[in-house]
Amino acid sequence: xxxxxxxxxxxxxxxxxxxxxxxxxxxxxxxxxxxxxxxxxxxxxxxxxxxxxxxxxxxxxxxxxxxxxxxxxxxxxxxxxxxxxxxxxxxxxxxxxxxxxxxxxxxxxxxxxxxxxxxxxxxxxxxxxxxxxxxxxxxxxxxxxxxxxxxxxxxxxxxxxxxxxxxxxxxxxxxxxxxxxxxxxxxxxxxxxxxxxxxxxxxxxxxxxxxxxxxxxxxxxxxxxxxxxxxxxxxxxxxxxxxxxxxxxxxxxxxxxxxxxxxxxxxxxxxxxxxxxxxxxxxxxxxxxxx
Ligand code: NAD
Numbered sequence: 011x012x013x014x015x016x017x018x019x020x021x022x023x024x025x026x027x028x029x030x031x032x033x034x035x036x037x038x039x040x041x042x043x044x045x046x047x048x049x050x051x052x053x054x055x056x057x058x059x060x061x062x063x064x065x066x067x068x069x070x071x072x073x074x075x076x077x078x079x080x081x082x083x084x085x086x087x088x089x090x091x092x093x094x095x096x097x098x099x100x101x102x103x104x105x106x107x108x109x110x111x112x113x114x115x116x117x118x119x120x121x122x123x124x125x126x127x128x129x130x131x132x133x134x135x136x137x138x139x140x141x142x143x144x145x146x147x148x149x150x151x152x153x154x155x156x157x158x159x160x161x162x163x164x165x166x167x168x169x170x171x172x173x174x175x176x177x178x179x180x181x182x183x184x185x186x187x188x189x190x191x192x193x194x195x196x197x198x199x200x201x202x203x204x205x206x207x208x209x210x211x212x213x214x215x216x217x218x219x220x221x222x223x224x225x226x227x228x229x230x231x232x233x234x235x236x237x238x239x240x241x242x243x244x245x246x247x248x249x250x251x252x253x254x255x256x257x258x259x260x261x262x263x264x265x266x267x268x269x270x271x272x273x274x275x276x277x278x279x280x281x282x283x284x285x286x287x288x289x290x291x292x293x294x295x296x297x298x299x300x301x
Contacts, residue, residue: 013236013266016158022278025157025286026070032289033071036296043292044073045103045129045284046095050088050114051081056107063105066281072288075101085114089122096124099299102291103129105284108179126294129287132179141186147287152184154279155216155237156191162268164214164235167192172208174198174225174256175218180239184216205229217256227261236262236269239276 067074131147139146171193175181209229218239240256255272
């Protein structure tokens, strides 16, 4: 039986509706949630991501500010803007679109963002807090995956979870969240010796690799929940130019119990969780201002 499709668009629409209500309530109290987005350079994919984030804000009643810098921008100028936004009480979230040009120290830029406004959850303090189970802004993509698992009532406690990929923005925080939820987590990466051995015993398989259709049906345990984080643009063949995930959807859906599509899976959830974090930040700011 083909797998149940976990529809990221439908779940996003539901969550964004709830968010719009919260944003309107905050605005009525004089605190409209506000996200500031910084884009450096002309990477076309980054420009699309930023456009989608700004559009998502508008629809949810969240104010957005966009600051664009050329490819050869001076890091000091961007750091100066971050300092200005950190000090502005009307700004609740600050996001620097990655990747940054090579002459930037990415870590220094991310660490410059005030922890309370780090709605991407990339600041080392937020990562540390997450690892210790303290209140933190959780990186949006893995947080969106957890919402998707929740939406299908996936049994996580005691489950064997395998995450392919160990990046700071997806793989590592994903592993932390699944561990916190009670799963037994294995993190696979480019140095893993026998990848199929691990994937075939996964009740929950998360692919965050960046290689089109890398995970095939024969790598999936029958009945598993397969979450495809990958976003790749096909280069050749009849589907050239189309988006696809890290999972070969056609073969995997015949084996899996549930699976996320690309597009329309994790992608929309990532932006939704960014909006959630921005609204949460605004709620905290309002509560703080009232003492
Ligand atoms: P990354 O390049 O930082 O990390 C890729 C990981 O895959 C690495 O840890 C590497 O060890 C692992 N890997 C590479 N080849 C492998 C192999 N042969 N076997 C096992 N592991 C291997 O990428 P990332 O930033 O984590 O992104 C991963 C994918 O997710 C990309 O396609 C990216 O576009 C996508 N992404 C999607 C969203 C979203 O909103 N859906 C958000 C972020 C990233």
